[in-house]
Amino acid sequence: MVPEELRLTKHQVRLLSDSDNKESVQILRSKVGETKDYVSSIWSFNGGGGDSLYRWYGTLPPALVERLLRMYATSHASRILDPFMGTGVTLRVAGDLGLEALGLDSNPLACLLAEAQLSGIPPRASLLRELEGVSSGLGPFALDASAQATKDLETLISEERYAYTRKWIRKDTLRALLALFRQIASVEDEVTQRLFFVAAAQVVREVASVDARCTHHLVRKQRPFVQPLPQWREKVLETELVKNHQPMGLARVSLKQASVFKADLTDYRPNLVLLHPPYPGVIQYHLIHKLATDFLDVVNSCLAPVSLRGYDFRYDELKRSDVSTDRVREYGDFVQALAELMKALVAPGGRCVVIMGDQRYRGRVRHPFTEFISSFEESGFSLEEIFIWVLQNNSGMHIQRRGHFIDHNYIMVFEDGEE
Numbered sequence: 003m004v005p006e007e008l009r010l011t012k013h014q015v016r017l018l019s020d021s022d023n024k025e026s027v028q029i030l031r032s033k034v035g036e037t038k039d040y041v042s043s044i045w046s047f048n049g050g051g052g053d054s055l056y057r058w059y060g061t062l063p064p065a066l067v068e069r070l071l072r073m074y075a076t077s078h079a080s081r082i083l084d085p086f087m088g089t090g091v092t093l094r095v096a097g098d099l100g101l102e103a104l105g106l107d108s109n110p111l112a113c114l115l116a117e118a119q120l121s122g123i124p125p126r127a128s129l130l131r132e133l134e135g136v137s138s139g140l141g142p143f144a145l146d147a148s149a150q151a152t153k154d155l156e157t158l159i160s161e162e163r164y165a166y167t168r169k170w171i172r173k174d175t176l177r178a179l180l181a182l183f184r185q186i187a188s189v190e191d192e193v194t195q196r197l198f199f200v201a202a203a204q205v206v207r208e209v210a211s212v213d214a215r216c217t218h219h220l221v222r223k224q225r226p227f228v229q230p231l232p233q234w235r236e237k238v239l240e241t242e243l244v245k246n247h248q249p250m251g252l253a254r255v256s257l258k259q260a261s262v263f264k265a266d267l268t269d270y271r272p273n274l275v276l277l278h279p280p281y282p283g284v285i286q287y288h289l290i291h292k293l294a295t296d297f298l299d300v301v302n303s304c305l306a307p308v309s310l311r312g313y314d315f316r317y318d319e320l321k322r323s324d325v326s327t328d329r330v331r332e333y334g335d336f337v338q339a340l341a342e343l344m345k346a347l348v349a350p351g352g353r354c355v356v357i358m359g360d361q362r363y364r365g366r367v368r369h370p371f372t373e374f375i376s377s378f379e380e381s382g383f384s385l386e387e388i389f390i391w392v393l394q395n396n397s398g399m400h401i402q403r404r405g406h407f408i409d410h411n412y413i414m415v416f417e418d419g420e421e
Contacts, residue, residue: 083272085262090116108323203294283328383416
């Protein structure tokens with residue numbers, strides 16, 4: 003009987019079942035029985051992971067990360083590094099497997115979200131009490147001191163550096179959002195406060211006068227006044243993290259806000275690096291999340307709530323540290339610098355796994371994965387494996403207008419030659 007993880011999905015069978023490819027299907031199936039340790043070069047994972055606190059673009063499926071860690075984190079002593087951590091999926095999976103792992107991300111919102119995912123939630127009764135406390139503090143009988151705090155936030159957000167965010171949010175909606183953030187800052191429990199801030203960061207985008215589906219830039223979508231409180235409450239209570247709370251294995255995982263090019267990693271020599279870097283021109287993370295990070299910057303500057311301390315939300319710093327770019331030459335320099343850094347950083351005999359897809363630009367395919375192969379091989383790595391990850395959940399549909407679907411990613415396994 004073929005193990006579940008090695009069975010062909012219906013999508014793969016459909017791709018390979020044309021009359022010209024029936025022989026290939028039979029060959030692929032027979033290989034499973036020939037070799038005990040056979041792993042197909044075509045990977046597919048079902049499910050979207052349920053409702054999340056915040057929509058972060060480019061999140062990896064936990065099942066994919068788990069497969070990679072089980073294949074290449076060869077001992078309990080293995081050290082894992084994820085330099086573009088995002089929501090912290092690698093850390094969560096590594097923690098569950100009892101592995102040591104470090105996550106880095108230059109975007110503080112990613113770090114805040116990863117911390118919320120890793121920390122879990124307090125007991126439900128406590129969470130509901132805090133939720134009602136925030137709601138009651140926004141009612142008509144809110145304390146004058148709280149009202150003054152909201153005025154201080156309004157004064158700060160009126161400065162020129164926040165003009166971009168004010169452009170996309172009505173004044174009355176803006177005032178209601180600031181009051182919500184102010185009230186969350188008064189929550190004493192750090193874990194609960196962090197959870198509430200991440201949910202509020204998502205609501206900012208949903209009540210702003212923008213099309214929330216945009217990934218490259220914001221597009222105006224006129225909205226009337228929207229009271230953010232009901233949406234925020236629903237976001238907190240309906241997220242998978244709250245509905246299906248499970249304790250995380252945090253003993254051996256850690257994270258920090260830092261660029262991998264500037265982080266001090268002299269005492270951390272990873273055996274396995276999992277790289278899912280920004281794609282050229284797809285998303286500029288400093289800009290696409292600017293509405294949320296501006297609100298977090300304002301509340302952090304005015305009120306310094308415990309869950310935000312230690313994070314730098316200043317937009318100029320975010321833009322400076324963001325490696326996402328649409329400039330081909332600049333992206334090539336980034337790939338080369340990353341390969342050289344990984345060669346110096348990875349422990350002898352270690353591996354770097356790079357996950358990267360194709361994209362379309364002006365009707366033609368751009369293939370940055372080949373740049374990774376060239377740069378990593380020039381830096382001294384050997385290409386050990388390539389797997390094709392077939393994307394699901396309508397991935398690639400947004401580029402139908404400009405050509406065929408791009409619904410795959412490459413998983414490239416580079417091995418350090420030194421022992």
